[in-house]
Amino acid sequence: METAEIRRRWLAFFESKGHTVVPSAPLIHEDPNLLFVNAGMVPFKPYFLGQETPAWQRATSVQKCVRTGDIEEVGKTSRHGTFFQMNGNFSFGDYFKRDAITFAWELLTSSLEDGGYGLDPDRLWATVYQDDDEAAALWLEHTSIPAERVVRRGKKDNYWHMGVPGPGGPCSEIFYDRGPEYGQEGGPEVDEDRYMEIWNLVFMQYELSAVRAKDDFDVAGPLPAQNVDTGMGLERIASILQGVDNLYDIDEVAPVLAKAAEMTGKTYGATGAKTAGESHPDDVRLRVVADHVRSSLMLIGDGVTPGNEGRGYVLRRMLRRAVRSMRLLGYDEPALPHLLPLSMERMSASYPELRTGFDRIAQIAYAEEEAFRRTLAQGTQILDTAVESTKGGGGDTLSGGEAFRLHDTYGFPIDLTLEMAAEQGLSVDREGFVALMDEQRQRAKADARAKKGGHANTEVWKQLRAAGETDWRAYEELSSEARVVGLVRDGESVEELLPGESGQVVLDRTPFYAESGGQVADAGVIGGDGSHLVVKDVQRPVKGLVAHTVEVVTGPLRVGGQVLAEVDPQWRVDACQAHSGTHVVHAALRQVLGPTALQSGSYNKPGYLRLDFAWGQALSADARAEIEHVANLAVRDDLPVSAAYMTLPEAREQGALALFGETYGEKVRVVEIGGPWSRELCGGTHVRRSAQIGAITLTGESSVGSGVRRVEAFVGMNALSYLATERALVAELSEIVKAPGPQLPERVSELVARLRETERELERMRRDQVTAAAGSLTDDAKDISGVTVVAAHVAGGGADDVRRMVLDTRGKLGEERPVVVALTGDGGAKPVVVVATNESARGRGIKAGALVRVAAQTLGGGGGGKDDIAQGGGADPAKVGDALAAVEREIGALS
Incomplete structure (x- = not known):
């Protein structure tokens, strides 16, 4: 079955x-x-x-x-x-x-x-x-x-x-x-x-x-x-x-495991597939792939996107563990395009939305796999550098901080760090890594507690809710006469709030919009019977109850008092413009980019909106311009905006889009702009016709995770103010470069090209000066126990300069006798040291890598490299003379 x-x-x-x-x-x-x-x-x-x-x-x-x-x-x-x-x-x-x-x-x-x-x-x-x-x-x-x-x-x-x-x-x-x-x-x-x-x-x-x-x-x-x-x-x-x-082995999991085994040439559960009572490593990896591919499919299907914290981090970790397991099984090509569709086919029998949304799911998952493939290449280089630095400093343990940085910043799995460090003869400070991970988890927990804010103690809200549900009138009116049914200060129920105090007010009726669905709460005032309160925030601590966070200007305000709750009308107009503008931009994105460009999150406040959507690459300037154009056409066409309540199945049947991660009741509110052009489940406040949104101006587009992009925009008067600022900036630039607005790009490009050429010429002159100053380095060669040694400081020399000069000087001195060239430079942010040896010197056991470590330690840093040439650096430029002297002493000891 x-x-x-x-x-x-x-x-x-x-x-x-x-x-x-x-x-x-x-x-x-x-x-x-x-x-x-x-x-x-x-x-x-x-x-x-x-x-x-x-x-x-x-x-x-x-x-x-x-x-x-x-x-x-x-x-x-x-x-x-x-x-x-x-x-x-x-x-x-x-x-x-x-x-x-x-x-x-x-x-x-x-x-x-x-x-x-x-x-x-x-x-x-x-x-x-x-x-x-x-x-x-x-x-x-x-x-x-x-x-x-x-x-x-x-x-x-x-x-x-x-x-x-x-x-x-x-x-x-x-x-x-x-x-x-x-x-x-x-x-x-x-x-x-x-x-x-x-x-x-x-x-x-x-x-x-x-x-x-x-x-x-x-x-x-x-x-x-x-x-x-x-x-x-x-x-x-x-x-x-x-x-x-x-x-x-069940029908929803086994096909993915079997496919992974086929792709890697492994046999799952083969004879002898256990060692010391444990599963064979190949079986473990195949199960990891099967489980994590299915879990990732379901998480992305419900709106999770890969990231570096919280839910996104869990998803990222699963996807990367699956990809890493395939690589350990010997499969180095992209694996998810072969495995994820199989999982979708099995799971869609119970969750048909996986099939209809698979293009979006696949886009996010495949982008994350590709990003991880790049991470493996980049992380390997960073790990090699860290290993070299550790060895250069005489250490045999990679620090927990370095392992954590690889893990947290680059997504490099700790098990991979452990494995690759061991291959190069190093252990890893696992305890230090775990301690840093624990610190991160504690910060995450603190953030979660902070998000709960004043509503952490739900008991007081449960008691207030038991007295009745708040009559919420945000869709119908901007002011309501109301009775104070509860006051809360510092999480405790009180009978009054005094002037200068802050707290939460629960009314039997309110016109204030409570923050939800990406829309911020209304602003306004509550007043009556000698009290005046400024509303700073509005939330729903428990379902059916609206709590207003207030500052008491005059008062007191007492439980049972009669008040007038008034929303700031301009705030509400601007908020409606922003929320309706979000729907319009979403519809424009889908029209321009296609149906897979689905919203995965949004935030809007008066005059401003941002919208996250599924997409695997940066938008071109032309695409951004077209999206903005389509959005403003919808504003110009003055499309009708309407809202209707229906069951969730009815809404889905009509093609209404739901925001991933939201929980909906049996009855949902569907907001339409221009009929089917924009049809979404939404509990926010909106304009009545699209022309009331005003201008929409896209101001930014960026990445917020693998397969997820973010657009930001101003709407209404904020959009006009933004455009006016841009116009003034263009006028000012035109005056500075003496070119009319349409010719600005060409003129600025010309000036930038000229500046770059000047910088290149200055760099050539500087290098020539450094080279000329170093031309007589061979004249300063000295003999140390039969080894020709050049040890000097190149003032103003950067790492590339010093390396070039070292190789040039070594070449001039030839191979007839042992040669060591050690030069330091201070042309960068920190001092650099480069050492080169010829074949004769290496034959006497004198190696560049060992000499660089001696110099770099003196400079307060580290370094390493090959026997013939090595490079290092430090933090103290005043010690370059000491570093060169240390190299000479070491050569003497080795000779």
Whole structure:
């Protein structure tokens, strides 16, 4: 049974039991504590925590998940993977243990003809929490499972909580006996390889007041409502129903692994493919490729783009690990164009949007592979330089800082640094590297906490939300009479805010737009009954509640007071222009570049917009001009702007574009500009007709990651001001160079060419002077223990000058007797030293690389090179005389 069919049967079964089928949420989640959705219940967490009220009492989903905590373990065994799918059925105060158990048993054991999975009941085992007599009795009463296959286990195995105070409760796990070839008899207590866990039924029935560990917590009492949260790993049940050993052999993964093996000429799982009880390195690499290609496909499909931090860094790491693994397997050509389409073909049976969006996905992935191929070449050179410098300084360990720089700046994998350093006889300060990585992670966590800002303590907002939802009027009006229902200062609820204080105000009604969808919050004032407050920000700390961050100018403002909330009308007009302008620029991009130029993020504020979109190369000047032209034509044509609410499937059917990573409810708002020309899901504020946007002027275009570009623009009066500034600048330049505006490019190019020629002539003159000054170097040659030595300083000489002079002088002195030429120069930012030896000197054991290291150490730096010529540098130009003297002493010692 194919995985897509297993998924379909799950949803159909629970829909027949009265559950609402909830589509998988995107892998990108709004929870600042999570990079990705990592469990099937994550999208439902606000309901279990009581932060939001669910729209249904019963729900079912197959949720996409990514876990990256043990990414280094991927491939080492057949159990670890990053992307997986979790089948779940949920009850919010509706059914409880009895129905959860009977539903699970029915689906697992019903015949294939009846829509079930057709598992043999004699192979199923159940575990329950050791004190959960109710669950144990229900298994015996409502299924055919015998008592000896219902096992009681402790808190570590059969009690669930979120790791923090909140809901929790006992759970019941279902195991499948894969047979004696997989291990010992005796049930899951004896062998969890043979007895594979396939389903976990969590019974949330208690409020936990303190959680110290998995099996150490305090129970405050029963929850007001009993909930059910279950999870079945789709890949696990697929391996059972497809009769294979593990997730790497199922239909959604195996084709990619097989293709990678074919491309590299390897045989997966061949005889002798284990060493010392571990998987053969080739098998590990093939599993890494299969897992990471699929995970990357799903992440890019949900809007993640490669980057150097956060989610983008995880994706980049996966793509690069896959490419690196193919190279280690012996395949040096681009691999993703062969592997990614295979993964798409398998996964699109469950996620058809992967097929329709594959051009965009492939463009991003292939660009990242190509960038990494360049990185490998560049990083190898940088690593070689670092290794040479380390050896030159007499060291045998590459610093953790250097390894971290290679990793963080150039994307050079630490395992590659370790391997290549070892090849050159060096170890790596792994502890120093790990410490720097930990510092980076701590900074990332601090940033995440900062982003949560004043809304980190959700309890106060949950209490305010329980009193009612904010009547949000941003689409209808700019001012609203309202009542103050709550005040918050420093995360705590207060009864009043005094003059000079800052805090958050919750009103029963507001016209203020709360920041979302890339649009900044409205500005304005709140006032009444002697109080006047300036609104600095507007957010939604929990769904349904709007909080205004304010500074109190006059007051006090008290809970229960009547106020007038007023949006700054000019601010709103400018904000509407910017948001509608973003939609227009997006549509223009797609018209000019094609449908793969999809928006992946945006930001707009009054008068300004920026838009990130999928594209693999810089835009030409002509393309930028055409995009700006198409956008302004849409403004000129005064296209109608409208908004309508509909279901998400209806919106998709109409071709509405959704922003990747956004979470949408059952009803979505679709904004159209000119009908189908621009049709997007959007909750922002907009103009009523496109002419109200005013002028649109593109001001910049840049890269923000592999396969992602960013355009920036001014709109409305800001656009006109920008153009006026540009016009004044052109006029000023015209006056300076004495040429009219249309002739400026030609005139400036002519002046630049003349300047460059002058600079080249000056450089030639300088070199001639240096060479002339060095012409008599051979006259200063001295004999040191039978070796002809020239050791001198070339004032003003740069590295190229000094190197040329060293070689020239060595050539003049010939090969009749041993010759060493050592010159220093100070023409660059730091002093440089170059040493050359002839064949006779090398025959006496005098090597240029060793002499350069002696000189460079004296200069406070490092260096190295070949036996015949080597180069180094330092930091202290005052020590050049000492450095040359050190070289002469070393020659004497060697001779």
